[in-house]
Amino acid sequence: MKPERSGYLSLGALLAAIMCAVVFLWSTPFLWMIVASFRPDGFGGLGMASLFPDFVPTLKSYHYAVEDGDWPLWFMNSAILVTGTLAVQLVTISLAGYAFARIRFPGKDALFYLFLLQLMLAPPVLIVPNLTTLVHLGLYDTLLGVMAPYWGSAFGTFLMRQTFRTIPKDFEEAAIIDGASWWQVLRHVLLPLSIPGLTAFSIVSVVYHWNEFLWPLMVINDPDKMVLTVGLVSFAQGAEGASDWGLIAAGTLFIMAPLFIAFTAFQRQFVNSFMSSGVK
Amino acid sequence: MFFRSAVGALCAGLIASSAVAAERIEFMFPAPVQGKLSREMQKLVKEFNSSQSDVEVVGVFTGSYDETKVKSQAAAEAGKPPAVVLMSANFATELAMNDLIVPMEQLAGDTDLGAMMEEFWPAVRPNAHFAGKVYSIPFQNSTPILYYNKEHFAEAGISKAPETWAEWVDAAKKLTKADGERWGIMMPSNYDYNGWLVQALTMANGGQFYNNVYPGEIFYDHASTQGALKFWRDFAHQHKAMPTGVTNSKQVSTAFFSGKASMIVLSTGALTFVRENAKFDYDVAFMPRNIRNSVPIGGASLVSFKGTTNTQKKAAWSFISWLTSAEKIGHWSRFTGYFAPRKTAYDLPEMKKFVSEHPDALRAVEQLAYAGPWIATYNTVAVRKAVEDEMQALLSDPELTFREAAARAQENADKVLAPYAEQTALSLQ
């Protein structure tokens, strides 16, 4: 940490205090979920909203969650799903992002907006046409079928275009003068400098696909390929008016746990990658 | 690239399914009431698979009732029609009208469907039929029922559950405590539940909610429905015994459990859940009547989508007849709280034992004698929504009159029904 002048120090302390208060308010739904997941009467009670445990904590909700869910299988399927999606995406978006950010070619703007179309799709009407395509490709009821529509990510292309554009051209020009090919420039100059962007995209992609519900529900039939969100709904959802809040909280926390851990770890790397990237 | 091929290989392994000789069919089912039910359903599927070797059923969990409809319909239109789907009981009519599901006679082979349906309660039969044919086999059914907190009743000096609307209003007012400390009565007014309960009140008010013979006619701007709308609305605005605005079924059950509501109306399908979780002395009672005791049925039935092969149809039937046998349907009823639509299930010894131990389960069955079919028209959801929008508006806006609301509901519903009416009843040249 840099030494700071005293005037800034008190201002900084005030800012820190304000931010702590804001973050506390922001976190209350979470804190409540944690408290509720240990509550003995998860389905209702007058003090249910209290953030301060006024009860003997019980693992009952977690016990039910573990008992009712095929967690190892769901976790594995979700892990395969997000890895397979991300791996292909990273390749396609780097290439496309590079083309849009650095090369001038006829029809570029039009193509760019054509790419952006994907972002704006209203998924409900695409369910039937896309399922039909999957059936023709033989990917219906497979995890590959869940991944395939996302391999060409407009969001990722857009993000990589923005990221590449913030990198000063001097770096590449130096490399080009040294005789590097476009591929070497991309591989050894641009991509290393874009780690923040790639990391940001990875987080977004993983979070999105980890948490997606409707599309996997539509594609997958085989219980052996069920993913976490569908699993969560399968034991926590009630159609006829019953709701066990403790169980929903426990299950939701369960699903989030790997992301929690990964993000907390990634967050440091995410920030560190700026420091080492040399982009100033 | 190595990464991609590694993932590809991993996934290819997952695609390849083991070769089986048995006919493989898919059975899609939603999560009614509570999650452990979907585990229990998978157990039943396993039990069926191990009981014989010709058919292998894959149990597919499909979310809510609505998502089940979206998924099974999308799969059918994409060319993978599911052989068996547990579908909201009143959707069979519109699925049949849209030529998406097949009549059961195509599956049943030599089975005498007429005789089979005789074994089901009369109340569930109309929703299973369309244009004279059986399109669905009832599996889990419910009716709305009144749950009440006996401790609150004793405290307010009320000795028995209300039987008439007048007694109901009286009890609700007595049970209510000021400033929202306690509500006398709560009913779910979210979409779907809302229309079901407006229908229940209309029937109790002596009326007929929709034309259950001709699916192009609805009776919203009629005295019996108007009265139902007014009655429900008055609980909130006139008697102040119910919160204003829309409350969904989860909020209603939570309010009951936490003692914030003394009486609630919910599905009999939630009975087991209430029995296991209520910390106080509760009981269930018939829906109170104005003119007569009458309630619509709810719940779900088994349908089969169009486009399956003959062997799949045969396999589907062997599963359907197994699952709806008196023994299995009775087991499911005891596990969930739904009543068993097959009358003969109640003749079995384990069922007799169960209802004698849990008289509240019997109340739901007794009410069946007064039950009728559930709204099923051309474009059911849109028609139902026309009255639900108005009911929601009535609960939120004290200025809105029930007459205006009923008239607008009728107008909007008629617009939805117009294409059907024009191509059928009004088609004379």
Place this chain on the structure above:
Amino acid sequence: MDTPSKTITRHRIPLRPYLLLLPAFLCLAAFTYWPMLQVFLASLTDKKRAGDAGDFIGIGNYRTIFTEADFLGALANNALYAAGTVIPSVVFGFLFALALRETTNLSAILRSALFFPTLVPLVGAAAIFIFVFMPDIGLLDYYLAKLGLSATNWLGDPDLALISLMALTTWKNAGYYMLFFLAGLQGVPQDAEEAAKIEGANWLQRVYFVIVPMLGPTFAFVVVIALISAVSQVDHVIVMTEGGPNNATNLLLYYIYQQAHEFYDLGKATAATVVTLILLLTLSFLSLRTMERKVHYET
């Protein structure tokens, strides 16, 4: 959008950019353009379901939806919802990023906490927020009651339901946008700020005249993403309100969902999709143009 460096691209084979776009394009072609074409064609017919043949009726569906109260209501609701989610979530995201710009142990923890809402699966969050917004018993009312405020039916009152959904969306997204602003802020050169400081600019002036212009691409990106999410996310509506009470939270996508899957009117659903798409594309185009115009990418 037209700042390519001549030295790099002049002598290249023009085929290459297209080859670079090809892998992504193939996926988009199969799962975006092909179905979009089908959607567009379906919008010109009176198809009831995907399986229907349907007759060609030209712009009939478009004419119908623009005279229909439900669609116009959904359009108006969505406009309100977009304004009420994009502005607060982008502003909060930016302010959070400014406040937590310096990396310290404390700011690392606070950043994580603000980002956590993004990690909650929407199916779980929506279920949890039914409880948060529950009148009287729920989290919000429980604590508001301690401040002396009476019970409020957040999701069940037509005047409040949309605002409640906006609050949920802002809660869920602000921390997400903060990440992009944090990334963008790292690219703002210290010397520009120092220079402004020496010239006597106060904090607010530095933010407005130095940082905001430099973050042009980030703002453009985040605003477009937020706009799109305001139109393309509908799970919370499905789980929490189903468009109610009395259509108060009926958004465009929910209208489309119902027309396509519940009301058997694929013609109207696809026409509404095309209209939504054109609106979004126009808005994104305008935001990108305005925000990127004044930006200098080269240092």
